[in-house]
Amino acid sequence: MSFQSIVGQERVKQMLQTSIRTDKVSHAYIFTGPSGSGRREMAKAFAMAMYCKVLPDDACGECLDCRKVEHGNHPDLHWVKPDGASIKIEQIRELQKQFAYRSTASGLKMYVLESADRMTTQAANSLLKFLEEPASHVVAVLITDNGQALLPTIRSRAQWVPFLPMARNRMKELLLAEGQSPLLVQAAVHLAAGPEAAREMIQGNGFAEIRNLVIQLARESLSRLPSALLLSQQKLTKGELSDKIGLWLDMLILWLKDMVQLGTGHQQELVFSDQLDWMAREALSRPPVHWITCLEQAVETQKRLRFNANPQLTLEHILIQLKGV
Structure with a gap:
Protein backbone atom coordinates (compact mmCIF):
# COMPACT_ATOMS: atom_id res chain seq x y z
CA MET A 1 0.00 0.00 0.00
CA PHE A 163 -12.23 12.94 1.91
CA LEU A 164 -14.60 13.56 -0.99
CA PRO A 165 -16.45 10.91 -3.03
CA MET A 166 -14.78 10.20 -6.36
CA ALA A 167 -16.56 11.58 -9.43
CA ARG A 168 -18.99 8.97 -10.73
CA ASN A 169 -17.71 9.13 -14.29
CA ARG A 170 -14.15 8.47 -13.11
CA MET A 171 -15.31 5.53 -10.98
CA LYS A 172 -17.29 4.20 -13.90
CA GLU A 173 -14.26 4.36 -16.22
CA LEU A 174 -12.10 2.44 -13.77
CA LEU A 175 -14.67 -0.27 -13.09
CA LEU A 176 -15.64 -0.75 -16.73
CA ALA A 177 -11.96 -1.03 -17.64
CA GLU A 178 -11.77 -3.94 -15.18
CA GLY A 179 -14.57 -5.69 -17.05
CA GLN A 180 -17.29 -5.20 -14.42
CA SER A 181 -20.93 -5.45 -15.55
CA PRO A 182 -22.02 -2.05 -16.98
CA LEU A 183 -25.53 -2.31 -15.47
CA LEU A 184 -24.16 -3.11 -12.00
CA VAL A 185 -21.49 -0.42 -12.30
CA GLN A 186 -24.15 2.18 -13.11
CA ALA A 187 -25.92 1.39 -9.83
CA ALA A 188 -22.81 0.95 -7.68
CA VAL A 189 -21.22 4.30 -8.56
CA HIS A 190 -24.35 6.02 -7.23
CA LEU A 191 -24.14 4.13 -3.93
CA ALA A 192 -20.38 4.07 -3.21
CA ALA A 193 -17.91 6.88 -2.52
CA GLY A 194 -14.94 5.23 -4.21
CA PRO A 195 -13.99 2.45 -6.64
CA GLU A 196 -12.92 0.00 -3.91
CA ALA A 197 -16.30 0.23 -2.20
CA ALA A 198 -18.15 0.04 -5.54
CA ARG A 199 -16.16 -3.04 -6.56
CA GLU A 200 -16.89 -4.78 -3.26
CA MET A 201 -20.56 -3.94 -3.69
CA ILE A 202 -20.73 -5.35 -7.24
CA GLN A 203 -18.88 -8.52 -6.29
CA GLY A 204 -20.75 -9.00 -3.02
CA ASN A 205 -23.49 -11.56 -2.58
CA GLY A 206 -26.92 -10.41 -3.65
CA PHE A 207 -26.14 -7.11 -5.42
CA ALA A 208 -27.34 -8.23 -8.86
CA GLU A 209 -30.26 -10.09 -7.27
CA ILE A 210 -31.36 -6.99 -5.34
CA ARG A 211 -31.27 -4.91 -8.53
CA ASN A 212 -33.51 -7.49 -10.24
CA LEU A 213 -35.82 -7.55 -7.23
CA VAL A 214 -36.26 -3.77 -7.36
CA ILE A 215 -37.36 -4.10 -11.00
CA GLN A 216 -39.62 -7.06 -10.25
CA LEU A 217 -41.34 -5.51 -7.22
CA ALA A 218 -41.77 -2.16 -8.98
CA ARG A 219 -43.44 -3.81 -11.98
CA GLU A 220 -45.63 -6.00 -9.78
CA SER A 221 -46.65 -3.08 -7.57
CA LEU A 222 -47.81 -1.05 -10.53
CA SER A 223 -49.82 -3.89 -12.11
CA ARG A 224 -50.51 -6.63 -9.51
CA LEU A 225 -50.10 -5.17 -6.03
CA PRO A 226 -51.15 -8.28 -4.03
CA SER A 227 -48.49 -10.30 -5.87
CA ALA A 228 -45.87 -7.64 -5.04
CA LEU A 229 -46.79 -7.65 -1.34
CA LEU A 230 -46.46 -11.44 -1.20
CA LEU A 231 -43.16 -11.42 -3.08
CA SER A 232 -41.66 -8.74 -0.84
CA GLN A 233 -42.50 -10.86 2.17
CA GLN A 234 -41.09 -14.04 0.65
CA LYS A 235 -37.87 -12.45 -0.58
CA LEU A 236 -37.12 -9.49 1.68
CA THR A 237 -38.75 -9.46 5.09
CA LYS A 238 -38.81 -13.23 5.70
CA GLY A 239 -36.56 -14.60 2.97
CA GLU A 240 -32.90 -15.06 2.20
CA LEU A 241 -32.43 -11.37 1.38
CA SER A 242 -33.75 -10.05 4.70
CA ASP A 243 -30.30 -8.63 5.55
CA LYS A 244 -30.34 -6.65 2.29
CA ILE A 245 -33.44 -4.50 2.94
CA GLY A 246 -31.26 -1.38 3.29
CA LEU A 247 -29.59 -2.05 -0.06
CA TRP A 248 -32.98 -2.73 -1.68
CA LEU A 249 -34.23 0.66 -0.48
CA ASP A 250 -31.06 2.38 -1.71
CA MET A 251 -31.60 0.79 -5.12
CA LEU A 252 -35.34 1.62 -5.11
CA ILE A 253 -34.48 5.28 -4.52
CA LEU A 254 -32.25 5.18 -7.62
CA TRP A 255 -35.14 3.63 -9.58
CA LEU A 256 -37.52 6.35 -8.35
CA LYS A 257 -35.03 9.07 -9.35
CA ASP A 258 -35.07 7.53 -12.84
CA MET A 259 -38.87 7.67 -12.80
CA VAL A 260 -38.84 11.33 -11.78
CA GLN A 261 -36.47 12.04 -14.68
CA LEU A 262 -38.59 10.11 -17.18
CA GLY A 263 -41.78 11.70 -15.88
CA THR A 264 -40.35 15.15 -16.56
CA GLY A 265 -39.03 14.25 -20.01
CA HIS A 266 -35.38 13.57 -19.22
CA GLN A 267 -33.29 10.46 -19.90
CA GLN A 268 -29.75 11.44 -18.89
CA GLU A 269 -27.65 9.01 -16.85
CA LEU A 270 -30.45 6.57 -16.05
CA VAL A 271 -29.40 3.83 -13.63
CA PHE A 272 -31.98 1.37 -14.98
CA SER A 273 -31.38 2.19 -18.63
CA ASP A 274 -32.03 -1.42 -19.69
CA GLN A 275 -35.64 -1.03 -18.49
CA LEU A 276 -36.33 2.16 -20.42
CA ASP A 277 -39.38 1.03 -22.45
CA TRP A 278 -41.76 -0.01 -19.69
CA MET A 279 -40.42 2.56 -17.21
CA ALA A 280 -41.04 5.42 -19.65
CA ARG A 281 -44.64 4.24 -20.20
CA GLU A 282 -45.31 3.96 -16.46
CA ALA A 283 -43.57 7.25 -15.67
CA LEU A 284 -45.86 9.14 -18.02
CA SER A 285 -49.00 7.34 -16.80
CA ARG A 286 -48.87 9.27 -13.52
CA PRO A 287 -48.09 12.92 -12.78
CA PRO A 288 -44.46 13.71 -11.80
CA VAL A 289 -45.60 14.63 -8.29
CA HIS A 290 -46.55 10.98 -7.74
CA TRP A 291 -42.95 9.83 -8.27
CA ILE A 292 -41.56 12.69 -6.20
CA THR A 293 -43.88 11.73 -3.33
CA CYS A 294 -42.80 8.08 -3.63
CA LEU A 295 -39.15 9.16 -3.58
CA GLU A 296 -39.70 11.19 -0.43
CA GLN A 297 -41.54 8.25 1.13
CA ALA A 298 -38.65 5.86 0.33
CA VAL A 299 -36.14 8.21 1.99
CA GLU A 300 -38.43 8.48 5.02
CA THR A 301 -38.71 4.67 5.11
CA GLN A 302 -34.92 4.41 5.34
CA LYS A 303 -34.96 6.67 8.41
CA ARG A 304 -37.78 4.71 10.03
CA LEU A 305 -35.99 1.40 9.56
CA ARG A 306 -32.90 2.85 11.24
CA PHE A 307 -35.12 3.45 14.27
CA ASN A 308 -36.32 -0.16 14.25
CA ALA A 309 -39.65 0.25 12.49
CA ASN A 310 -41.35 -2.99 11.43
CA PRO A 311 -39.67 -3.91 8.09
CA GLN A 312 -42.68 -5.72 6.64
CA LEU A 313 -45.13 -2.91 7.35
CA THR A 314 -42.79 -0.19 6.11
CA LEU A 315 -42.04 -2.05 2.85
CA GLU A 316 -45.72 -2.78 2.25
CA HIS A 317 -46.44 0.90 2.74
CA ILE A 318 -43.91 2.01 0.11
CA LEU A 319 -45.19 -0.61 -2.41
CA ILE A 320 -48.79 0.58 -1.88
CA GLN A 321 -47.53 4.14 -2.37
CA LEU A 322 -46.00 3.14 -5.73
CA LYS A 323 -49.35 1.84 -6.93
CA GLY A 324 -50.99 5.07 -5.87
CA VAL A 325 -54.07 3.50 -4.31
Whole structure:
Protein backbone atom coordinates (compact mmCIF):
# COMPACT_ATOMS: atom_id res chain seq x y z
CA MET A 1 0.00 0.00 0.00
CA SER A 2 1.49 3.32 -1.10
CA PHE A 3 0.13 6.77 -1.89
CA GLN A 4 0.61 6.05 -5.58
CA SER A 5 -1.46 2.87 -5.39
CA ILE A 6 -4.52 4.78 -4.12
CA VAL A 7 -6.83 6.05 -6.86
CA GLY A 8 -8.17 9.56 -6.28
CA GLN A 9 -7.92 11.88 -3.24
CA GLU A 10 -5.01 13.70 -4.92
CA ARG A 11 -5.25 16.73 -2.65
CA VAL A 12 -5.00 14.58 0.47
CA LYS A 13 -2.04 12.62 -0.91
CA GLN A 14 -0.21 15.81 -1.86
CA MET A 15 -0.77 17.35 1.57
CA LEU A 16 0.43 14.27 3.47
CA GLN A 17 3.45 13.70 1.24
CA THR A 18 4.50 17.35 1.53
CA SER A 19 4.24 17.18 5.33
CA ILE A 20 6.48 14.08 5.41
CA ARG A 21 8.99 15.51 2.93
CA THR A 22 9.28 18.84 4.79
CA ASP A 23 9.20 17.24 8.25
CA LYS A 24 6.02 19.12 9.18
CA VAL A 25 3.78 16.21 10.13
CA SER A 26 1.04 17.21 12.57
CA HIS A 27 0.63 15.32 15.83
CA ALA A 28 -3.01 14.46 14.99
CA TYR A 29 -5.27 14.20 11.91
CA ILE A 30 -9.00 13.67 11.43
CA PHE A 31 -9.70 11.73 8.21
CA THR A 32 -13.38 12.50 7.68
CA GLY A 33 -15.64 11.54 4.78
CA PRO A 34 -18.04 8.91 3.50
CA SER A 35 -17.35 5.21 3.90
CA GLY A 36 -15.56 3.87 0.84
CA SER A 37 -13.72 7.12 0.05
CA GLY A 38 -10.34 5.59 0.88
CA ARG A 39 -9.72 6.89 4.41
CA ARG A 40 -8.50 3.58 5.81
CA GLU A 41 -6.24 2.90 2.81
CA MET A 42 -4.82 6.43 3.09
CA ALA A 43 -4.09 5.97 6.80
CA LYS A 44 -2.19 2.76 6.04
CA ALA A 45 -0.27 4.38 3.17
CA PHE A 46 0.54 7.33 5.45
CA ALA A 47 1.90 4.98 8.13
CA MET A 48 3.96 3.02 5.61
CA ALA A 49 5.40 6.23 4.15
CA MET A 50 6.26 7.49 7.65
CA TYR A 51 8.15 4.33 8.54
CA CYS A 52 9.65 3.57 5.10
CA LYS A 53 13.47 3.61 5.11
CA VAL A 54 13.83 3.90 1.33
CA LEU A 55 11.61 6.65 -0.12
CA PRO A 56 11.43 10.20 1.29
CA ASP A 57 7.65 10.67 1.05
CA ASP A 58 6.04 7.36 0.09
CA ALA A 59 6.23 3.64 0.82
CA CYS A 60 8.54 1.41 -1.18
CA GLY A 61 6.59 -1.65 -0.05
CA GLU A 62 9.78 -3.71 0.10
CA CYS A 63 11.74 -2.65 3.18
CA LEU A 64 11.22 -4.39 6.52
CA ASP A 65 9.22 -1.52 8.04
CA CYS A 66 6.89 -1.31 5.04
CA ARG A 67 6.25 -5.04 5.21
CA LYS A 68 5.57 -4.90 8.96
CA VAL A 69 2.97 -2.13 8.48
CA GLU A 70 1.43 -4.02 5.56
CA HIS A 71 1.05 -7.16 7.66
CA GLY A 72 -0.19 -5.33 10.76
CA ASN A 73 2.71 -6.22 13.06
CA HIS A 74 4.80 -3.04 13.26
CA PRO A 75 5.60 -2.58 16.97
CA ASP A 76 5.17 1.21 16.88
CA LEU A 77 1.88 1.32 14.96
CA HIS A 78 -1.32 0.72 16.94
CA TRP A 79 -4.63 0.27 15.12
CA VAL A 80 -7.75 0.55 17.28
CA LYS A 81 -11.23 -0.53 16.14
CA PRO A 82 -14.51 -0.42 18.07
CA ASP A 83 -14.92 -3.21 20.58
CA GLY A 84 -18.50 -4.13 19.72
CA ALA A 85 -20.55 -0.97 19.23
CA SER A 86 -17.98 1.53 20.53
CA ILE A 87 -14.37 2.36 21.33
CA LYS A 88 -14.14 2.01 25.09
CA ILE A 89 -12.05 3.79 27.69
CA GLU A 90 -10.11 0.58 28.39
CA GLN A 91 -8.89 0.59 24.78
CA ILE A 92 -7.63 4.18 25.08
CA ARG A 93 -5.95 3.40 28.41
CA GLU A 94 -4.22 0.41 26.85
CA LEU A 95 -3.05 2.69 24.04
CA GLN A 96 -1.65 5.18 26.54
CA LYS A 97 0.08 2.35 28.36
CA GLN A 98 1.72 1.17 25.13
CA PHE A 99 2.85 4.71 24.39
CA ALA A 100 4.53 5.01 27.78
CA TYR A 101 7.23 2.68 26.45
CA ARG A 102 9.97 4.00 24.21
CA SER A 103 9.58 3.43 20.49
CA THR A 104 11.87 1.09 18.62
CA ALA A 105 14.54 2.19 16.14
CA SER A 106 12.02 4.22 14.12
CA GLY A 107 11.76 6.83 16.85
CA LEU A 108 8.08 7.36 15.94
CA LYS A 109 4.91 5.99 17.47
CA MET A 110 1.62 6.17 15.60
CA TYR A 111 -1.96 5.18 16.32
CA VAL A 112 -5.06 4.99 14.13
CA LEU A 113 -8.60 5.01 15.54
CA GLU A 114 -11.21 3.60 13.16
CA SER A 115 -14.79 4.86 13.60
CA ALA A 116 -13.45 7.46 16.02
CA ASP A 117 -16.91 9.04 16.36
CA ARG A 118 -18.00 5.84 18.13
CA MET A 119 -15.85 6.49 21.20
CA THR A 120 -17.73 6.48 24.47
CA THR A 121 -17.74 9.80 26.34
CA GLN A 122 -15.18 8.43 28.80
CA ALA A 123 -12.94 7.20 25.97
CA ALA A 124 -13.16 10.56 24.17
CA ASN A 125 -12.23 12.46 27.33
CA SER A 126 -9.34 10.10 27.95
CA LEU A 127 -8.12 10.58 24.38
CA LEU A 128 -8.44 14.34 24.78
CA LYS A 129 -5.89 14.29 27.62
CA PHE A 130 -3.62 12.30 25.31
CA LEU A 131 -3.98 14.93 22.57
CA GLU A 132 -3.55 17.88 24.96
CA GLU A 133 -0.04 16.74 25.86
CA PRO A 134 1.34 15.56 22.52
CA ALA A 135 4.67 13.79 22.66
CA SER A 136 7.18 14.98 20.08
CA HIS A 137 7.23 11.69 18.15
CA VAL A 138 3.60 10.56 18.28
CA VAL A 139 1.16 10.85 15.38
CA ALA A 140 -2.58 10.12 15.63
CA VAL A 141 -5.07 9.49 12.82
CA LEU A 142 -8.78 9.49 13.66
CA ILE A 143 -10.97 7.97 10.92
CA THR A 144 -14.64 8.90 10.94
CA ASP A 145 -17.70 9.18 8.69
CA ASN A 146 -18.66 12.36 10.52
CA GLY A 147 -15.87 14.45 12.01
CA GLN A 148 -18.45 16.88 13.41
CA ALA A 149 -19.57 14.11 15.79
CA LEU A 150 -16.21 14.29 17.61
CA LEU A 151 -15.81 16.51 20.65
CA PRO A 152 -15.05 20.14 19.63
CA THR A 153 -11.98 20.01 21.87
CA ILE A 154 -10.68 16.99 19.93
CA ARG A 155 -11.42 18.66 16.59
CA SER A 156 -9.51 21.76 17.65
CA ARG A 157 -6.38 19.73 18.39
CA ALA A 158 -6.19 17.84 15.11
CA GLN A 159 -5.75 18.71 11.45
CA TRP A 160 -8.97 18.30 9.47
CA VAL A 161 -8.53 16.15 6.34
CA PRO A 162 -11.75 15.89 4.28
CA PHE A 163 -12.23 12.94 1.91
CA LEU A 164 -14.60 13.56 -0.99
CA PRO A 165 -16.45 10.91 -3.03
CA MET A 166 -14.78 10.20 -6.36
CA ALA A 167 -16.56 11.58 -9.43
CA ARG A 168 -18.99 8.97 -10.73
CA ASN A 169 -17.71 9.13 -14.29
CA ARG A 170 -14.15 8.47 -13.11
CA MET A 171 -15.31 5.53 -10.98
CA LYS A 172 -17.29 4.20 -13.90
CA GLU A 173 -14.26 4.36 -16.22
CA LEU A 174 -12.10 2.44 -13.77
CA LEU A 175 -14.67 -0.27 -13.09
CA LEU A 176 -15.64 -0.75 -16.73
CA ALA A 177 -11.96 -1.03 -17.64
CA GLU A 178 -11.77 -3.94 -15.18
CA GLY A 179 -14.57 -5.69 -17.05
CA GLN A 180 -17.29 -5.20 -14.42
CA SER A 181 -20.93 -5.45 -15.55
CA PRO A 182 -22.02 -2.05 -16.98
CA LEU A 183 -25.53 -2.31 -15.47
CA LEU A 184 -24.16 -3.11 -12.00
CA VAL A 185 -21.49 -0.42 -12.30
CA GLN A 186 -24.15 2.18 -13.11
CA ALA A 187 -25.92 1.39 -9.83
CA ALA A 188 -22.81 0.95 -7.68
CA VAL A 189 -21.22 4.30 -8.56
CA HIS A 190 -24.35 6.02 -7.23
CA LEU A 191 -24.14 4.13 -3.93
CA ALA A 192 -20.38 4.07 -3.21
CA ALA A 193 -17.91 6.88 -2.52
CA GLY A 194 -14.94 5.23 -4.21
CA PRO A 195 -13.99 2.45 -6.64
CA GLU A 196 -12.92 0.00 -3.91
CA ALA A 197 -16.30 0.23 -2.20
CA ALA A 198 -18.15 0.04 -5.54
CA ARG A 199 -16.16 -3.04 -6.56
CA GLU A 200 -16.89 -4.78 -3.26
CA MET A 201 -20.56 -3.94 -3.69
CA ILE A 202 -20.73 -5.35 -7.24
CA GLN A 203 -18.88 -8.52 -6.29
CA GLY A 204 -20.75 -9.00 -3.02
CA ASN A 205 -23.49 -11.56 -2.58
CA GLY A 206 -26.92 -10.41 -3.65
CA PHE A 207 -26.14 -7.11 -5.42
CA ALA A 208 -27.34 -8.23 -8.86
CA GLU A 209 -30.26 -10.09 -7.27
CA ILE A 210 -31.36 -6.99 -5.34
CA ARG A 211 -31.27 -4.91 -8.53
CA ASN A 212 -33.51 -7.49 -10.24
CA LEU A 213 -35.82 -7.55 -7.23
CA VAL A 214 -36.26 -3.77 -7.36
CA ILE A 215 -37.36 -4.10 -11.00
CA GLN A 216 -39.62 -7.06 -10.25
CA LEU A 217 -41.34 -5.51 -7.22
CA ALA A 218 -41.77 -2.16 -8.98
CA ARG A 219 -43.44 -3.81 -11.98
CA GLU A 220 -45.63 -6.00 -9.78
CA SER A 221 -46.65 -3.08 -7.57
CA LEU A 222 -47.81 -1.05 -10.53
CA SER A 223 -49.82 -3.89 -12.11
CA ARG A 224 -50.51 -6.63 -9.51
CA LEU A 225 -50.10 -5.17 -6.03
CA PRO A 226 -51.15 -8.28 -4.03
CA SER A 227 -48.49 -10.30 -5.87
CA ALA A 228 -45.87 -7.64 -5.04
CA LEU A 229 -46.79 -7.65 -1.34
CA LEU A 230 -46.46 -11.44 -1.20
CA LEU A 231 -43.16 -11.42 -3.08
CA SER A 232 -41.66 -8.74 -0.84
CA GLN A 233 -42.50 -10.86 2.17
CA GLN A 234 -41.09 -14.04 0.65
CA LYS A 235 -37.87 -12.45 -0.58
CA LEU A 236 -37.12 -9.49 1.68
CA THR A 237 -38.75 -9.46 5.09
CA LYS A 238 -38.81 -13.23 5.70
CA GLY A 239 -36.56 -14.60 2.97
CA GLU A 240 -32.90 -15.06 2.20
CA LEU A 241 -32.43 -11.37 1.38
CA SER A 242 -33.75 -10.05 4.70
CA ASP A 243 -30.30 -8.63 5.55
CA LYS A 244 -30.34 -6.65 2.29
CA ILE A 245 -33.44 -4.50 2.94
CA GLY A 246 -31.26 -1.38 3.29
CA LEU A 247 -29.59 -2.05 -0.06
CA TRP A 248 -32.98 -2.73 -1.68
CA LEU A 249 -34.23 0.66 -0.48
CA ASP A 250 -31.06 2.38 -1.71
CA MET A 251 -31.60 0.79 -5.12
CA LEU A 252 -35.34 1.62 -5.11
CA ILE A 253 -34.48 5.28 -4.52
CA LEU A 254 -32.25 5.18 -7.62
CA TRP A 255 -35.14 3.63 -9.58
CA LEU A 256 -37.52 6.35 -8.35
CA LYS A 257 -35.03 9.07 -9.35
CA ASP A 258 -35.07 7.53 -12.84
CA MET A 259 -38.87 7.67 -12.80
CA VAL A 260 -38.84 11.33 -11.78
CA GLN A 261 -36.47 12.04 -14.68
CA LEU A 262 -38.59 10.11 -17.18
CA GLY A 263 -41.78 11.70 -15.88
CA THR A 264 -40.35 15.15 -16.56
CA GLY A 265 -39.03 14.25 -20.01
CA HIS A 266 -35.38 13.57 -19.22
CA GLN A 267 -33.29 10.46 -19.90
CA GLN A 268 -29.75 11.44 -18.89
CA GLU A 269 -27.65 9.01 -16.85
CA LEU A 270 -30.45 6.57 -16.05
CA VAL A 271 -29.40 3.83 -13.63
CA PHE A 272 -31.98 1.37 -14.98
CA SER A 273 -31.38 2.19 -18.63
CA ASP A 274 -32.03 -1.42 -19.69
CA GLN A 275 -35.64 -1.03 -18.49
CA LEU A 276 -36.33 2.16 -20.42
CA ASP A 277 -39.38 1.03 -22.45
CA TRP A 278 -41.76 -0.01 -19.69
CA MET A 279 -40.42 2.56 -17.21
CA ALA A 280 -41.04 5.42 -19.65
CA ARG A 281 -44.64 4.24 -20.20
CA GLU A 282 -45.31 3.96 -16.46
CA ALA A 283 -43.57 7.25 -15.67
CA LEU A 284 -45.86 9.14 -18.02
CA SER A 285 -49.00 7.34 -16.80
CA ARG A 286 -48.87 9.27 -13.52
CA PRO A 287 -48.09 12.92 -12.78
CA PRO A 288 -44.46 13.71 -11.80
CA VAL A 289 -45.60 14.63 -8.29
CA HIS A 290 -46.55 10.98 -7.74
CA TRP A 291 -42.95 9.83 -8.27
CA ILE A 292 -41.56 12.69 -6.20
CA THR A 293 -43.88 11.73 -3.33
CA CYS A 294 -42.80 8.08 -3.63
CA LEU A 295 -39.15 9.16 -3.58
CA GLU A 296 -39.70 11.19 -0.43
CA GLN A 297 -41.54 8.25 1.13
CA ALA A 298 -38.65 5.86 0.33
CA VAL A 299 -36.14 8.21 1.99
CA GLU A 300 -38.43 8.48 5.02
CA THR A 301 -38.71 4.67 5.11
CA GLN A 302 -34.92 4.41 5.34
CA LYS A 303 -34.96 6.67 8.41
CA ARG A 304 -37.78 4.71 10.03
CA LEU A 305 -35.99 1.40 9.56
CA ARG A 306 -32.90 2.85 11.24
CA PHE A 307 -35.12 3.45 14.27
CA ASN A 308 -36.32 -0.16 14.25
CA ALA A 309 -39.65 0.25 12.49
CA ASN A 310 -41.35 -2.99 11.43
CA PRO A 311 -39.67 -3.91 8.09
CA GLN A 312 -42.68 -5.72 6.64
CA LEU A 313 -45.13 -2.91 7.35
CA THR A 314 -42.79 -0.19 6.11
CA LEU A 315 -42.04 -2.05 2.85
CA GLU A 316 -45.72 -2.78 2.25
CA HIS A 317 -46.44 0.90 2.74
CA ILE A 318 -43.91 2.01 0.11
CA LEU A 319 -45.19 -0.61 -2.41
CA ILE A 320 -48.79 0.58 -1.88
CA GLN A 321 -47.53 4.14 -2.37
CA LEU A 322 -46.00 3.14 -5.73
CA LYS A 323 -49.35 1.84 -6.93
CA GLY A 324 -50.99 5.07 -5.87
CA VAL A 325 -54.07 3.50 -4.31
